[in-house]
Amino acid sequence: MSKRLYIQTVGCQMNVLDSELVAADLLRAGYELVDSPRKADTILFNTCSVRQHAEDKIYSALGRLKRIKDRHPQKIVGVLGCMAQKDRQGIFHRAPHVDLVVGPGQLGRLPALLERIAAGEGPLLEVSLDRNAGNRVSVQQSFERHDPLRIAETRPTPYQAMVRIMFGCDKFCTYCVVPSVRGPEQSRPAEEIEAEVRGLADQGCLEVTLLGQTVNSYRDDRGRKLRLADLLLRLDAVEGLRRLKFVTNHPRHVSDELLQAVRDLPKVSPYLHVPAQSGSDRILRRMKRGYTAEAYREMLCRIRETIPEVAITSDFIVGFPGETDEDFDRTIALLREGRFKNSFIFKYSPRPKTKAVELYADDVPDEVKRRRNNELLAIQNAISLRDNQPLVGRSVEILVEGPSKAGRKQPDNGHVVQLGGRTVDDRIVVFDGPPRLAGQILAVEIEKVDAFTLFGRIR
Ligand code: SF4
Missing domain, CATH: 3.40.50.12160 (Methylthiotransferase, N-terminal domain)
Known part of the structure; x- marks a missing residue:
């Protein structure tokens, strides 16, 4: 066959x-x-x-x-x-x-x-x-592990890889189907992760993103108890590797040790994705997120105090059952105060087999969800633009991923096309250059920005 x-x-x-x-x-x-x-x-x-x-x-x-x-x-x-x-x-x-x-x-x-x-x-x-x-x-x-040997050809780029450090989730946020479809939270042994990352670095991989549904609740409790900060310390020592990222963080597990590791370890990106979901305590309770808006704000302060140059991103859900205009105003206030690099904003979608479907009617009309979504997005885009603007005229170090979306449509004859790359804090940069630069870490001078992209040229 x-x-x-x-x-x-x-x-x-x-x-x-x-x-x-x-x-x-x-x-x-x-x-x-x-x-x-x-x-x-x-x-x-x-x-x-x-x-x-x-x-x-x-x-x-x-x-x-x-x-x-x-x-x-x-x-x-x-x-x-x-x-x-x-x-x-x-x-x-x-x-x-x-x-x-x-x-x-x-x-x-x-x-x-x-x-x-x-x-x-x-x-x-x-x-x-x-x-x-x-x-x-x-x-x-019954949730069997599957982490076979890695092959560079099946990755989006040979220089970047994702590595799973945990499976499943035990948080049971009321809107989320993940704990039932991905099973109980389980962390992989640290030495297994380290061996995988070493293997990737040997294949020429420069950037590794560690994945977990709540990546910062990673725990390897065999022998000496290891947390994400300890794992980062081990992986930071992997020869050949240049950048380490991790997603997605849960606000309840953003420990001081983790923030210090991000600040002190040279390969760890000063970038944290920490979903807030709502700025209203009433809605956060209904979502069963396990923190208040105040606790989230306090966490943001700790992050910025420890890592002043950090880029923070977030997720928000609008139109969760029972969300009033006042609740939504609280979300706007948190979004404004958060000064996120960017936020992913979603309209609530009721999912079978979740508590929210059992407990609450999906009572926010779709038109209201859409309006709130657009409003939040517009505010976030203005914040993202302001966040990018100080980079104009500055030089940033990027990992070149290859031709950008536009560059892929240009003829690839080895000459100059539009290339795309990412900064260490996960900003997208486009610039003109030969495709052979893919996989290199180099400096690009930023000439202009919009809310989503930095536009530059090679120095
Ligand atoms: S939203 Fe995230 S933390 Fe909450 S149940 Fe889903 S995967 Fe777990």
């Missing part, structure tokens, strides 16, 4: 990493990657359940595939990830031409599962236990 693989990914960085690892496994099993479902023998969708929109996108892509599958029944169609864990059998009901449904805790079994389907078995469903279907250990074990 020929083994041409197409894989489409929706969702967060954790999903992008999962797809990279799945592709690496399948490349090792003899597959080759292709860029469209039509050219593929195996079509996989790695899915997200955080918002309804992400699920709708996958179900319509599956609908479009039905005709192809009818004409070529030997093609294998698989649904992976969070939506697979959440909807399970329901996916076969809505899309009977799907051959395979695999949750995030079973991705390591994919090569074997695809072989079974090619041999005539199927449809196959492989998912983990529900959070309440057993004790913690049995549920935890």
